[in-house]
Amino acid sequence: MTWTLMDKCCNRCWHSPEYPCRHYIRCRLSGPLCHEDVECRVRRSRRLKEIRYGRHGFKINVPLASCTIAAGAHEVYEAVVKEVKSRGILADIHRTGCMGMCYIDPWIELSKKGMPSAIYANVKPSDVPRIIKEYLEGDVSSAFALRNRTGNAKGEDKVPLLDELEPWRNQVRWVSRNCGIVDPESIEEYIALGGYRGLDRALNMRPEEVIEEIRKSGLRGRGGAGFPTWLKWKIAREQPGDVKYIIMNADEGDPGAFMNRLLAESDPHRVLEGMIIAAYAIGASKGFIFVRAEKPLMAERLSKAVEQARKYGLLGDNILGRGFSFDVEVILSAGAFVCGEETALIAAIEGRTRPRQRPPYPATRGLWGKPTIINNVETLAHVATIMAEGWEKFAKYGTEKTKGTKMFCVTGSVKRTGAYEVPVGTTIEKLVVEIAGGPPEGRKIKAVQIGGPSGGCVPASLLSTPIDYETLQKAGAIMGSGGIVVIDDHSCMVDVAKFFTSFTVAESCGKCFPCRIGMKILYDILEKITNGEGSEEDLEVLEELGNVIRSSSLCALGGTAPNPVLSTLRYFKDEYLAHVRSKRCPAKVCTKLVEYWINPDKCTGCGTCARNCPSKAISGELGKPHVIDKSKCIHCGQCYIVCPVGAVEKR
Numbered sequence: 208m209t210w211t212l213m214d215k216c217c218n219r220c221w222h223s224p225e226y227p228c229r230h231y232i233r234c235r236l237s238g239p240l241c242h243e244d245v246e247c248r249v250r251r252s253r254r255l256k257e258i259r260y261g262r263h264g265f266k267i268n269v270p271l272a273s274c275t276i277a278a279g280a281h282e283v284y285e286a287v288v289k290e291v292k293s294r295g296i297l298a299d300i301h302r303t304g305c306m307g308m309c310y311i312d313p314w315i316e317l318s319k320k321g322m323p324s325a326i327y328a329n330v331k332p333s334d335v336p337r338i339i340k341e342y343l344e345g346d347v348s349s350a351f352a353l354r355n356r357t358g359n360a361k362g363e364d365k366v367p368l369l370d371e372l373e374p375w376r377n378q379v380r381w382v383s384r385n386c387g388i389v390d391p392e393s394i395e396e397y398i399a400l401g402g403y404r405g406l407d408r409a410l411n412m413r414p415e416e417v418i419e420e421i422r423k424s425g426l427r428g429r430g431g432a433g434f435p436t437w438l439k440w441k442i443a444r445e446q447p448g449d450v451k452y453i454i455m456n457a458d459e460g461d462p463g464a465f466m467n468r469l470l471a472e473s474d475p476h477r478v479l480e481g482m483i484i485a486a487y488a489i490g491a492s493k494g495f496i497f498v499r500a501e502k503p504l505m506a507e508r509l510s511k512a513v514e515q516a517r518k519y520g521l522l523g524d525n526i527l528g529r530g531f532s533f534d535v536e537v538i539l540s541a542g543a544f545v546c547g548e549e550t551a552l553i554a555a556i557e558g559r560t561r562p563r564q565r566p567p568y569p570a571t572r573g574l575w576g577k578p579t580i581i582n583n584v585e586t587l588a589h590v591a592t593i594m595a596e597g598w599e600k601f602a603k604y605g606t607e608k609t610k611g612t613k614m615f616c617v618t619g620s621v622k623r624t625g626a627y628e629v630p631v632g633t634t635i636e637k638l639v640v641e642i643a644g645g646p647p648e649g650r651k652i653k654a655v656q657i658g659g660p661s662g663g664c665v666p667a668s669l670l671s672t673p674i675d676y677e678t679l680q681k682a683g684a685i686m687g688s689g690g691i692v693v694i695d696d697h698s699c700m701v702d703v704a705k706f707f708t709s710f711t712v713a714e715s716c717g718k719c720f721p722c723r724i725g726m727k728i729l730y731d732i733l734e735k736i737t738n739g740e741g742s743e744e745d746l747e748v749l750e751e752l753g754n755v756i757r758s759s760s761l762c763a764l765g766g767t768a769p770n771p772v773l774s775t776l777r778y779f780k781d782e783y784l785a786h787v788r789s790k791r792c793p794a795k796v797c798t799k800l801v802e803y804w805i806n807p808d809k810c811t812g813c814g815t816c817a818r819n820c821p822s823k824a825i826s827g828e829l830g831k832p833h834v835i836d837k838s839k840c841i842h843c844g845q846c847y848i849v850c851p852v853g854a855v856e857k858r
Contacts, residue, residue: 303389403480544711608677722756795857
């Protein structure tokens with residue numbers, strides 16, 4: 208894209224090539240066709256065509272987000288550049304973010320006038336020359352999906368449309384609409400696709416009217432607790448004093464949750480726009496974006512968005528000439544999980560280390576003792592979209608108590624891992640089975656862990672449960688930020704509880720006794736049970752102590768940390784009893800409760816197991832079946848892992 212905001216839009220809107228026009232956003236955002244003169248209509252139409260087909264009529268989209276880069280997208284991008292250059296093709300190679308279907312990473316999309324836009328999945332650098340050659344020859348038969356049909360390409364009748372795919376057509380892409388389409392580092396593309404319309408509209412309203420719009424929408428915070436967004440804003444708005452702050456919580460740290468990272472990397476201006484609107488609503492003049500240090504690309508793109516918005520008059524003094532001044536600073540966190548809790552986040556910005564007791568709540572006394580609003584990335588993205596589209600469009604989705612859509616990351620034992628946006632109230636089954644494809648062949652869903660490491664495990668028998676705040680809480684889980692881990696029948700639920708408990712033990716700030724000491728006791732008991740040393744009295748202690756920790760911890764981390772233990776005790780007590788009564792792990796996962804033996808009918812005598820056994824418990828001649836000395840075996844499972852023919856078995 209070469210379009211810049213210095214382009215002449217209309218006679219009223221052009222000042223000089225050195226300084227962006229103060230009227231520009233107003234001009235672009237007054238309506239879908241800008242001003243009613245022919246020049247503006249033609250210019251906007253041309254820009255939208257450039258976004259779709261590029262300046263030369265042929266465009267190649269390559270997604271560059273943390274997830275796609277990890278899958279090899281950088282190498283694919285370089286291969287595309289090399290192939291285009293070597294063939295002398297006039298093409299725009301366009302950087303986009305991720306569209307959420309992680310199971311097809313890395314992917315590329317080719318678009319040419321007169322041809323269907325074709326998406327290719329799991330692309331390797333060596334595939335690029337063939338893909339480009341076939342596409343330019345009018346053949347899309349090897350594509351994964353098409354955006355549209357033209358009837359002019361070979362094989363297009365055999366390739367599904369993107370809208371026909373289960374993971375795509377069952378979504379409602381409200382805040383994720385630009386992900387995988389817009390260049391995340393181009394404010395011009397964001398504006399051409401309707402960006403900053405919400406801000407323009409908000410600045411034409413009184414702050415109280417903006418808060419009322421959010422109240423009508425029914426938006427609740429998407430960070431976990433589900434507190435009404437408008438009410439938090441109203442409380443802060445009503446506080447005396449001229450100094451107020453707003454903080455964007457981008458410290459996403461839940462294992463298996465990456466929807467905030469995906470949004471901020473793929474459409475950073477949307478979340479920044481929502482932040483500016485929120486600041487206007489509460490009367491804040493300064494904002495901070497708190498980004499987890501382990502997500503450098505997220506921080507980089509949010510920083511670029513801030514710089515661009517400041518350059519074009521969307522941040523700073525007298526924004527859009529409306530008398531409102533506001534600026535933003537991006538801060539990298541130290542990476543502590545507890546910083547996701549709002550008082551700990553505030554403490555980190557101030558240079559302290561731990562959360563504090565509430566009340567007072569941050570909305571009345573927060574950063575440096577001033578009224579402070581904290582909203583997470585997805586919440587602010589919703590704010591921008593609601594103000595642009597109107598509360599009615601948002602409120603038609605969701606449930607009576609929770610309106611709108613929510614992004615969920617589905618990971619674990621599923622065929623189609625990814626980040627999917629669905630209406631609140633969608634059932635677990637629809638999200639996990641229909642959209643994410645269910646477990647791999649030969650496996651069954653045993654449970655779904657919802658809400659991050661401090662979420663609960665919902666059994667397969669409750670897959671019809673709607674995903675909303677109240678219903679999940681009754682089931683022993685929480686919405687959290689939206690992480691969902693699918694657990695299959697090859698997993699031990701006691702071991703699962705131990706895994707998540709180990710995470711919260713490591714991440715506890717240690718300020719309060721219930722969390723610091725109680726969670727360590729829970730972990731030690733679980734370790735004892737998985738080692739075959741537990742008793743039924745230990746199960747009673749787990750339940751009683753878990754409830755005490757939940758009700759007496761200082762912050763939300765400790766208050767929800769026992770959920771994995773309490774929920775697995777509630778739904779999978781038979782597995783706990785098997786561990787303590789029979790000293791047996793039904794899933795054959797807990798190594799101290801599993802006996803390893805070598806099946807002589809399968810063993811080829813290669814000696815791999817013997818060479819890797821740390822206790823020298825395996826013996827045998829090369830070419831002949833080996834045996835395991837049970838008196839020496841330490842149950843580490845290394846032989847089971849390294850055997851190339853599957854001769855080592857558990858029993």
